[in-house]
Amino acid sequence: MVLEKNAVPDTTPPTVDSSKFTAVDNYNGTQDQLSGAAGAIGEADATVRAYRWTDSNADNTVDAGELAAAITLGASEADGSVLSAQIGDLPPGSYKFVITATDSSNNESAKDAAHVITLTLVNGIQPTVTMYTYGFDGGGTGAHTKQLNAGSTAANIRFDFFPGETIVNGVMVLNFEGITVDTNDQYNAGSWNKYTSSQISNGGHTVTLTGVNRVSKQDIAFMLYNKVIPAPGTYYITCTIDADGPGNTRTESVEHKIAIISVAP
Ligand SMILES: [Ca+2]
Ligand SMILES: [Ca+2]
Ligand SMILES: [Ca+2]
Ligand SMILES: [Ca+2]
Incomplete structure (x- = not known):
């Protein structure tokens, strides 16, 4: 023991x-x-x-x-x-x-x-989730740059944005360097629409879309027509998106960028 x-x-x-x-x-x-x-x-x-x-x-x-x-x-x-x-x-x-x-x-x-x-x-407040993809000519597989000849007229330029989260009454702001947007250009956030003059500001360099409703990874498409490509250089098309617009559970996303590369012909 x-x-x-x-x-x-x-x-x-x-x-x-x-x-x-x-x-x-x-x-x-x-x-x-x-x-x-x-x-x-x-x-x-x-x-x-x-x-x-x-x-x-x-x-x-x-x-x-x-x-x-x-x-x-x-x-x-x-x-x-x-x-x-x-x-x-x-x-x-x-x-x-x-x-x-x-x-x-x-x-x-x-x-x-x-x-x-x-x-x-x-x-x-959480920023809107970064985009799923953003690019030219189809977006999902599209490039982040598009090369065009300086001084040429591009009959159409297409780019697409696929959001990274569901957008409800969202606000999307795009800024265009080197080219301007007008009421002949169109976007599709459910159906194709020409821009109204109230959506265009900053001398055609800014477009603001309100009331955007998309589920995550659902396309928002953009078409530009008959743009004269500016002098050689890099021209960004930037965008931000706020997934709930004026709602306060999301703030706007980081800025996303794609670029038109103008080259000497
Ligand atoms: Ca102890
Ligand atoms: Ca004390
Ligand atoms: Ca906290
Ligand atoms: Ca918001």
């Missing part, structure tokens, strides 16, 4: 290295997340919590009443890491959280300023 003493009670809380925590900064509508790298917590299987801290009296000390309710992040892994856990759908801003770990003997580490992580979140 082996004699064993009762183990000494565990009265030591796990160590916490708050500098090993990092955030995943998600766009509005998706919860932001916090995770800890290896060594973040000094014991395995500790319950890890985050308390949002508002330093109301600005003394850099965690005082009574300054911590919000605990958010349980989960249990520490064998290497002291903590898997990603949700911390709420936080708008852009700076946030402080006190991180604690509680072992199986219910020893919780200190809720003090030495165990704070400061998060700077910047992602607000």
Whole structure:
């Protein structure tokens, strides 16, 4: 028979290295997340919590009443890491959280300023998802450049934009360098239409389409007629699209570019 003493009670809380925590900064509508790298917590299987801290009296000390309710992040892994856990759908801003770990003997580490992580979140409304494809002569397989002779008249120039997400009441803005758009030119976001003068601005260099409805990867086609190709150079046709137009769950996409390359004949 082996004699064993009762183990000494565990009265030591796990160590916490708050500098090993990092955030995943998600766009509005998706919860932001916090995770800890290896060594973040000094014991395995500790319950890890985050308390949002508002330093109301600005003394850099965690005082009574300054911590919000605990958010349980989960249990520490064998290497002291903590898997990603949700911390709420936080708008852009700076946030402080006190991180604690509680072992199986219910020893919780200190809720003090030495165990704070400061998060700077910047992602607000999500931009419209980048296009699926944008190009000349069919788009899906089309090129991003089209070479034409300077001074020639191109009977027609076609390009197509395939959105990367569903567009509902969307707004699309195109800018044309070197050539101008007029009311003989057409677009197709469901059927072919000539531009109205109200859609054309900036001396024919800008077209604005409103009320665009397309599902993801559904073609928006453009035809230009009888354009005189300008002096040799590169002339971009850029576009942006806002998937919900004036709606506020998307902002406009990054700018997409294709180019007419004018060459000396
Ligand atoms: Ca312990
Ligand atoms: Ca304080
Ligand atoms: Ca967020
Ligand atoms: Ca919008």
